[in-house]
Amino acid sequence: xxxxxxxxxxxxxxxxxxxxxxxxxxxxxxxxxxxxxxxxxxxxxxxxxxxxxxxxxxxxxxxxxxxxxxxxxxxxxxxxxxxxxxxxxxxxxxxxxxxxxxxxxxxxxxxxxxxxxxxxxxxxxxxxxxxxxxxxxxxxxxxxxxxxxxxxxxxxxxxxxxxxxxxxxxxxxxxxxxxxxxxxxxxxxxxxxxxxxxxxxxxxxxxxxxxxxxxxxxxxxxxxxxxxxxxxxxxxxxxxxxxxxxxxxxxxxxxxxxxxxx
Numbered sequence: 001x002x003x004x005x006x007x008x009x010x011x012x013x014x015x016x017x018x019x020x021x022x023x024x025x026x027x028x029x030x031x032x033x034x035x036x037x038x039x040x041x042x043x044x045x046x047x048x049x050x051x052x053x054x055x056x057x058x059x060x061x062x063x064x065x066x067x068x069x070x071x072x073x074x075x076x077x078x079x080x081x082x083x084x085x086x087x088x089x090x091x092x093x094x095x096x097x098x099x100x101x102x103x104x105x106x107x108x109x110x111x112x113x114x115x116x117x118x119x120x121x122x123x124x125x126x127x128x129x130x131x132x133x134x135x136x137x138x139x140x141x142x143x144x145x146x147x148x149x150x151x152x153x154x155x156x157x158x159x160x161x162x163x164x165x166x167x168x169x170x171x172x173x174x175x176x177x178x179x180x181x182x183x184x185x186x187x188x189x190x191x192x193x194x195x196x197x198x199x200x201x202x203x204x205x206x207x208x209x210x211x212x213x214x215x216x217x218x219x220x221x222x223x224x225x226x227x228x229x230x231x232x233x234x235x236x237x238x239x240x241x242x243x244x245x246x247x248x249x250x251x252x253x254x255x256x257x258x259x260x261x262x
Contacts, residue, residue, distance in 0.1 A: 003028040003041055004087035004103065004113040004186050005219070006193045009211020009238045014047060015076035018086055021219035026073075029066045029088040034201045034217035037117070037182070041065075041088035044102030048111040049081035050190040055109045057083075057190065063098035083190045085111040097142035105141060105150045109189045112153065114146035115216050116182030116200055121145040124178035128152065149174060153185065163187055163194040168233050168246055171196050176249040186214065193236040195228075196246065202228040204241050212236045 005025050007017050018025045023033060029041045046061035062069055066088055087103035103113035118125060125148055129137060132151055140147045149170065156166035171183045175198065182199030193214045195202060203225050205213045214236055218225040226241075228234055233244040 002038075002087060002089050002103075002113075002115040003032055003035065003216040004085070004115050004184075005213065005215035006083075006085040006111075006113075006186050006188050006195070007211060007213045008083045008188065008191060008193055008236070009207060010209065011080045011082050012211070013077060014049060014079050014081065014084060014086075015073065017084065017213065017219065018047065019073055019076050022221075023217070024219040025086055025088055025215075026066055028217065028219075032217060036200060038090040041090045043091040044089040044099065045069075045087065046102040046104055047076075047084060047086035048104040048106060049079065049084040051081070055190060057085075057104075057106060057109070057111050059104060059106055059111075061099050061102040061104075063102065083188055085113060085186060085188050087113045087115070087186075091144070097144060101142035101144050101147070103146065105147065107154050107157075110154075110157065111188050112150050113186045114149050115184040115186070116198070118145035118149065118174060118183075119178045119181045121178070122148075124181075125174065128173065128177050131155075149183070149185070153187070163189065163192065164233055164235050164244070167194055167196050168244075171198050171246065172249055179249075184216065191237070193234070195234040195236075197228040197230050197232045197234070198246070199230065202232075202234070204228060204234065204236060206239070206241065210238055212238055212241060 042065035045066040048057045048059040085104045104111040152170045184200045185196045187194045231246045235242045
């Protein structure tokens, strides 16, 4: 379910990454090439971007399919930015949250998206939800798995964790509580991109002339796209990408032939 993309680098029109490429996010809404779960991402979409001299991003989100919004391509043609995060949504479960359920979620300087699904939602995360302050639960933008995962990440960020630590610890915690969940998370602060590959596809591209793109799947056939291994934390700037393996919680792993079964 879902496809998402983030970019940091020299200023470019939004459409350069979302609409113009032959397999950009716009086309991925009905014809993704690498999506393993679901086929059509028509349950909402959104894009967040950063304007000059303003660290707080703007967002444009809608409840319906991206191709049904006649204003979207005009917007992406003229708005330029040095950083963006965008997503198209295939809902895990139907609900009444509409636009509020569409990524990117936002707080302060951060934009966030979740590509995947929490297995056993909502019961599987009942215990984890109790670790959040009541005001955090009451202020959730939507009543879906992605919104709660974002609340768990945000609590760590507000507690002082670095972006990579916040994403990694949240993924490991949710994976232990809800084994077999798909937890590809994407976060930007306007300067860097942090992401996890956990159960679904993730790629990155360092562009000639500067700039890094991280996406669920390549938007073109450039041979320089690199796939991120599963169970990996990615940290990217405009010029560098660092990959760090994430260890799967013991509770979710299938023992190998050499491991004793207890």
